[in-house]
Amino acid sequence: MSQTVQITDVCGFMTRHLADVFDTMLSMKAVHVPNAELPAFGERVSGSAGFGGESVTGAVYLHLSAPFAKQVASAMLGLPPEELSGESEVNDVVGEAANMLTGGLKSWLCDAGAPCAVSTPAIIRGTSFAIEPMPDVKREWLVFDCGHDRFVVEVHLKFN
Amino acid sequence: MPTKILSVDDSRTIRLIVGKAFRPYDVQIVEAANGEEGLAAAVREKPDMIILDVTMPVMDGVTMLTKLKENPELKAIPVIMLTAESGRDNVLQIAKIGVRDYLVKPFKEDQLIEKTARIVSLQKKPAA
Numbered sequence: 001m002s003q004t005v006q007i008t009d010v011c012g013f014m015t016r017h018l019a020d021v022f023d024t025m026l027s028m029k030a031v032h033v034p035n036a037e038l039p040a041f042g043e044r045v046s047g048s049a050g051f052g053g054e055s056v057t058g059a060v061y062l063h064l065s066a067p068f069a070k071q072v073a074s075a076m077l078g079l080p081p082e083e084l085s086g087e088s089e090v091n092d093v094v095g096e097a098a099n100m101l102t103g104g105l106k107s108w109l110c111d112a113g114a115p116c117a118v119s120t121p122a123i124i125r126g127t128s129f130a131i132e133p134m135p136d137v138k139r140e141w142l143v144f145d146c147g148h149d150r151f152v153v154e155v156h157l158k159f160n
Numbered sequence: 161m162p163t164k165i166l167s168v169d170d171s172r173t174i175r176l177i178v179g180k181a182f183r184p185y186d187v188q189i190v191e192a193a194n195g196e197e198g199l200a201a202a203v204r205e206k207p208d209m210i211i212l213d214v215t216m217p218v219m220d221g222v223t224m225l226t227k228l229k230e231n232p233e234l235k236a237i238p239v240i241m242l243t244a245e246s247g248r249d250n251v252l253q254i255a256k257i258g259v260r261d262y263l264v265k266p267f268k269e270d271q272l273i274e275k276t277a278r279i280v281s282l283q284k285k286p287a288a
Contacts, residue, residue: 025267093173
């Protein structure tokens, strides 16, 4: 298959889709900050889901600071932060948000002629870890502001 | 008697959101975390409606829906599919198997209530 989808198109879609997910599920306004520096997180919660098909493979990562992840969980579940049952509940929400982001991208890729399937989401939580893409994988970071919090969506994409 | 709804989703988050959406209504929510558990719950509970995720481990929603439609005792139970994938192929695939409606994530709780109310009776709980 010729490469009809460009990573810039993917990032454009993801910017719109993330704002939609935050608005619909969290009633929060997330604003893309072009050319912003990546934020330095302390403890970080990263949700991810992969996608793969004959012509395209990749993954989407949602990186949130631990305090902001708790805020996101609180907003999605409609519970005050103190009523959340713990890290597992926050992790599950961040995983579901990553799943929604990746599911939307999968649909967009399918409609653009690059059919693929999505994996179930995974979570990494910690203070010191790095995610390195495989060789030949294009990587883009999209930085967003939501109120006083800054977070990142990382997109990995490889055309086969 | 409350309306009984089976919510099948591997994400506890989505099951909590579904439960929250129906809290003002006289609805009993039964939960299952994958298609296999969902089928067992459908046999055991005979729900009035099923809200079914597509992508799940162990048994996915499309497989569960197919098995549901093959079972004479369960095939009439209306199903709303909940999917993070809105692509044409995905929607066509689930439409072919026979769902009453579908909802694409992200979704507003109001949309879920509106689609459910078209299928089963939803009575508001009396104010306490």
